[in-house]
Amino acid sequence: MPGDTQTPLADPAVADGSTISCMALQDLRENYQQPPLRRADLAADPFDQFAAWFADAQAAGLHEPNAMTLATVSSNGRPAARTVLLKGIDGADARHRGFVFYTNYTSDKAADLAAHPHVALNFHWSPLARTVRISGPSEKTSFQETDAYFQSRPRGSQLGAWCSHQSRTIDNRGVLEDRQRELEARHPEGTPVPTPGFWGGYRVTPEAIEFCSCFPLVFFLREKVPSYEQYALGETWAIDIWI
Numbered sequence: 001m002p003g004d005t006q007t008p009l010a011d012p013a014v015a016d017g018s019t020i021s022c023m024a025l026q027d028l029r030e031n032y033q034q035p036p037l038r039r040a041d042l043a044a045d046p047f048d049q050f051a052a053w054f055a056d057a058q059a060a061g062l063h064e065p066n067a068m069t070l071a072t073v074s075s076n077g078r079p080a081a082r083t084v085l086l087k088g089i090d091g092a093d094a095r096h097r098g099f100v101f102y103t104n105y106t107s108d109k110a111a112d113l114a115a116h117p118h119v120a121l122n123f124h125w126s127p128l129a130r131t132v133r134i135s136g137p138s139e140k141t142s143f144q145e146t147d148a149y150f151q152s153r154p155r156g157s158q159l160g161a162w163c164s165h166q167s168r169t170i171d172n173r174g175v176l177e178d179r180q181r182e183l184e185a186r187h188p189e190g191t192p193v194p195t196p197g198f199w200g201g202y203r204v205t206p207e208a209i210e211f212c213s214c215f216p217l218v219f220f221l222r223e224k225v226p227s228y229e230q231y232a233l234g235e236t237w238a239i240d241i242w243i
C-alpha cells in the first residue's frame with residue numbers, strides 16, 4: 001500500500017498560474033510498500049488474475065474500479081485516450097473472451113476503431129498501487145448482446161444514450177434538455193426505451209495483459225489463434241517479467 005506521506009497540494013495563493021505546482025509536483029512522492037508481484041503469485045490464466053485483482057479493488061472500496069483508460073489511434077495516426085467503463089469480461093467461448101465497454105457508434109473513438117481496431121486499455125487502482133494494461137483488437141458486440149445490456153440499464157441512462165451525440169459540439173445545454181424532454185414524452189415512464197442503433201459495445205480480445213505492482217509481469221498470447229489442445233493443456237499464455 002502507498003505510504004501516508006502524500007505531499008499536500010500547493011498553497012492556493014500560488015496555484016493560479018504556471019508556477020502552480022512545479023514545486024508541488026516535484027515533491028509529490030509515494031512510498032510504495034507492497035511486496036513486488038512474483039510469478040508464483042499469478043494465476044495461470046490472466047482472466048482469473050484480472051478477476052482476483054478486480055475483487056481486491058472492490059473489496060478495498062475503490063470508486064468505480066471498472067473505470068479504464070481506452071487508447072485508440074485515428075485514421076491519420078493521432079492517438080487519443082479517454083475513460084470508459086468496463087461492463088463485461090466474457091465471450092462466446094474461451095477463445096473469444098474479452099473486455100467489453102459500451103459507447104456511441106458515431107463518436108470519435110468509434111471512428112478511430114473503424115480505422116484501427118487495435119486498442120490499449122489501462123486500469124489504475126491507485127490506492128493499491130496496481131495497474132493492468134491490456135492490448136489487442138476490438139470488435140463490435142452483436143446487436144443481441146448490446147440490446148440485452150441496454151435493456152438492463154436504468155431508464156435515465158437509456159434516455160441519456162439517445163440524447164448524447166458524443167464528440168460533437170452543441171450550441172448550448174438547452175439543446176440537450178429539449179431533446180431529453182422530447183424523448184421523455186415519446187417514451188413515457190413504464191414503456192420500454194428501444195435500443196438505439198447508433199449505440200453499442202466493443203469487445204477487446206487481449207493479445208497481451210500486463211499486471212504491474214512494482215514490477216510488471218506480462219502475459220502474452222502464445223499464438224493469436226491457439227489450438228484447442230493448447231487451451232486444454234493450459235498453455236495459451238506465456239508469462240514474461242518486464243522491468
Ligand SMILES: Cc1cc2nc3c(=O)[nH]c(=O)nc-3n(C[C@H](O)[C@H](O)[C@H](O)COP(=O)(O)O)c2cc1C
Nearest residue numbers: 067082083084085102103104107108109110166167
Ligand atoms: C467516469 C467516466 C466514465 C465514462 N464512461 C464512458 C463509457 O463507458 N462509454 C463512453 O462512451 N464514454 C464514457 N465516458 C465519457 C468518455 O470519457 C468520453 O468523454 C466520451 O466517450 C467521448 O469520447 P471520444 O470523443 O473520444 O469518442 C466516461 C467518462 C467518465 C468521466
